[in-house]
Amino acid sequence: MPKMAQAADNGETGCAMAQMRIKDIAAEAGVSPATVSRYLNNRPGQMTEETRARIAAVIERTGYRPRAAARNLRSSRTNLIGVILADIANPFSSAMLEGLSASAAARGCSLMTAISGNDPAKEAESLTRLIDAGVDGLVVNTCGGNDKAIAAAAGRLPVVLLDRDVADAGVDLVTSNNRELVAGLVDALTAAGSERLCLLTEASDDSPVRRERAEAFTDELSRRGLAGEVVTLADGGATGVGRLDETIRGYAGKKLGLIAVNGLVFLRLTEALAQLGPSLPAGLKIATFDDYPWNHVLFGGVTTAAQDTLTIAERVVECLSERIDIVTTTVGDAAKLAPKRIEIPGHIEHRASTSR
């Protein structure tokens, strides 16, 4: 006989009563805790429709909620997904967070988030913090510089990389079809009359994504026999402007088209253009990656390579849950499925795209 046997017989007492435990529910429903547990996790071994109903009724009436900590401990599963984002200021990241949140919730998982702010040290710290917290899996939008740590983490739990790859291997990656998107932007600009193209990048951003886009860009140029180059803006804002000014002057009168390699570079580009004064070279056209909400306002609308963040998020969670299920189901590390590389097609938003 339990100490607080009749703790449950309250109808609607408003007072703060001690929390119900599973054994209280069990007693109330006249079954064993094991059966209630089966009910809670609707285990394959069915139970009589009658006991099921009885348990449901008791839970409904008492408003019982199982304590997560207890079930986590015993089952060593938390239904938590860790997310490490490099730069939350980037709308890509916030859109992704929203998508991940929704997809995770759909599978009964919650998100634990950490933000590295593009600082590898913080990223590493977040990595251990989330793992220590017991997340079932990890989504990492890495800022780079932690390849070994990430590989190590992937050895301990399921990891899916988001957008940015890691030199070391063995982890799933979900990203956009950057090469096609680059081609699409080149298409758009040439169709709009540009004769020379520049891809603008930042020195500080040395991510594999940037490199992939730059590579695709030069490939595309040579494939089409177009003139152009990759221009790396220096980090200090002013230098960047100088470099940009120089570039624009260098192509003066030649129908230049600029592609910003990502949203932040685009932002710096607009700043720089504003600084250079209202007199832009005639025929200068602009396109960019990342569909910031103001892209269709600036310059009368900027043609944009938009990533399908919602689908990316969905697939990320899908990959992760798949691996999580494997880990928690199979005995050892047997049946390791090969690392996937998934490209989610983005699309080009065609807009006016002219600076004038």
Add this chain to the structure above:
Amino acid sequence: MPKMAQAADNGETGCAMAQMRIKDIAAEAGVSPATVSRYLNNRPGQMTEETRARIAAVIERTGYRPRAAARNLRSSRTNLIGVILADIANPFSSAMLEGLSASAAARGCSLMTAISGNDPAKEAESLTRLIDAGVDGLVVNTCGGNDKAIAAAAGRLPVVLLDRDVADAGVDLVTSNNRELVAGLVDALTAAGSERLCLLTEASDDSPVRRERAEAFTDELSRRGLAGEVVTLADGGATGVGRLDETIRGYAGKKLGLIAVNGLVFLRLTEALAQLGPSLPAGLKIATFDDYPWNHVLFGGVTTAAQDTLTIAERVVECLSERIDIVTTTVGDAAKLAPKRIEIPGHIEHRASTSR
């Protein structure tokens, strides 16, 4: 004698060994699990410098990490802070998330995030999800419509409201000094020559924040004897543009100044202005809340009321930890400290602010 007595004697075997438990560490260090626990939580009752060092050495060597689920269960504390954000697309929210993440990490806490997308149903669901997950406290940037649920939640664990208040009482709130910021924007516009002022709002956003700003605005107008009004854009984009167009025409030739009540309205405003064509009424000036990164690019720089997101985040976490400490320390609900209302002063970014 434990089953796996010598599991610990490996030096650097690469094989995946079973995880260490606290009792393994204890055995290895020649102390009891209780002492190791004391070490881990550096409890007031000191221990010999020698045993401390011995435990530290063993932990260091084995790379032992305590299982969070177990300590959560026993201590009924998770070091998790739940965060519910209404609209992650708003840079205010993402900046806040970054700030919260940093402040929480500084106190050894992690963040569990949920995003309501301004949907009260989702918000309510997030509320229960996070509470069920066992968060120690909750930060809510509510979208409204859940006053009772939030009040109920606040009865069960510490809750701090972020930016948006809740009709019901009894919870801490951290927000900006909206009234002063409104006055600051009015200052800026009148100083720039505006004679009539409009505050632009959206019908769909009926948050207390919007209302507070609108109220402050009309107060300010009457205090200064200025002409002007609050203009509510309808929800459907097109109607909004029409309404705006109408407003601008109505004041034609009268040196109009527009204030966007928040960043999203400002975005719609820029869109609408772009749609209305390049010929804006001469002397139209614009100011806005929320310092989006492109504010200083558009229209040659838009005067902005910027909130101090970092400080807000800091104070939010501070408030929350304070209450969490009280809850976990004191016996009952004694010593309930009164709900605070904290206003963090923002500042006005003075920029060119002219549309032409």
Add this chain to the structure above:
DNA sequence: TCGGTTTACGAAATCGGTTTCGTTTCGAGT
């Protein structure tokens, strides 16, 4: 040297679920 108070630590209970394993019951097949 002796009571009295800390201090350092260990033994064992405990948190609240899940999981394993075994038992009973029920229905089908012959």
Add this chain to the structure above:
DNA sequence: ACTCGAAACGAAACCGATTTCGTAAACCGA
């Protein structure tokens, strides 16, 4: 009727830490 397998369920171990309580040793002033 009897066997057999599956279905429904209960008893008890278990997850891995924290916490309570107790004890032995150390310290301390008189």
